Amino acid sequence: MRKTLLSAVFVTCLVMLVFSAQNTASQELRIIVESVALLDVSNSSVSFEIPQEMIVPGSAIFLQNIEGGRLKYTSLTEAGSLRKITASLSDFSLLEVLEIGITVSAPDSGRGRVGVSSGRVLLTADPQPVVEGIGSGWTGTEDADGAMVVYDINIFSAEMLVDGVVNPEVLFTLAES
Numbered sequence: 001m002r003k004t005l006l007s008a009v010f011v012t013c014l015v016m017l018v019f020s021a022q023n024t025a026s027q028e029l030r031i032i033v034e035s036v037a038l039l040d041v042s043n044s045s046v047s048f049e050i051p052q053e054m055i056v057p058g059s060a061i062f063l064q065n066i067e068g069g070r071l072k073y074t075s076l077t078e079a080g081s082l083r084k085i086t087a088s089l090s091d092f093s094l095l096e097v098l099e100i101g102i103t104v105s106a107p108d109s110g111r112g113r114v115g116v117s118s119g120r121v122l123l124t125a126d127p128q129p130v131v132e133g134i135g136s137g138w139t140g141t142e143d144a145d146g147a148m149v150v151y152d153i154n155i156f157s158a159e160m161l162v163d164g165v166v167n168p169e170v171l172f173t174l175a176e177s
Contacts, residue, residue, distance in 0.1 A: 036076040037083060039174040042146065043069030050155075061155040070146030071104060071131070073114075073174055074138040082177040083134040084115070085147075086127035090169040095124065100168065101152040104130040109145050112137020117147070127173060134174070 046068045055061055075083050087102055089095070100123040107114045113135030121128045131147055139146045 033076055035078065036074055037174045038074045039085065039172060040072045041069055041149075041172060042072060042143070046151070062153070064152040066151040066153065068102075068149035068151050068170075070143075070148055071172060072139050072141065072146040073134070075112075075114075075134050075174065076136050077134075081135070082132075083174055084129045084177045085131040085134070086173045086175065087121065087123060087130045088127040088171050088173075089123045089125055090171055091167075092125035094166065094168050097155065097157045098166075099154040099156065100170075101154070102130060102170070103150045103152075105148045105150075106131065107139045107145065107147045109142075110137055110139040114139055114147075120152075123170065127171075127175075130172075132177065 046066065048063065048066050050061060050063065054063070071085060073085070077083060085104065087104070089100065094100075101120050102123055103120045104117055106117045113133065114137045115131040115134035118129045118132055121130055
């Protein structure tokens, strides 16, 4: 009788193990992605001096290859939708004195569709595209990541340019194309 009782308990436990191991369940995982357009400039301020050694007597002042840091951005768009990054000057009265060119290279790294450079663009009060064709993607967060910004400055009017500091502000915008 004892053997029968032990056998019955053993069979019951075995049946419970077998059937409990076969139970499964599933869960639907929904990932909701909202539109994102985030932009950051690695250098919030770029300073440069015009040393006397760079000035050729009798010629206008032209400075080139002024590093402006990097643009880092994340863009999540609807399928088929594209964005661009534009740049503009906040104080267009400076355009009477100087010409500022900007070149923003396409990012070397990043994931997704991070866009292409528009090449050299003259800054004006109107937003000018500097990176185009941005879809869903991001440039990265490391120091060497992002789109490199390089300026050139042509000072062609000396009447309004005086000894001191000139503070033009460049506004970058990540917007729909």
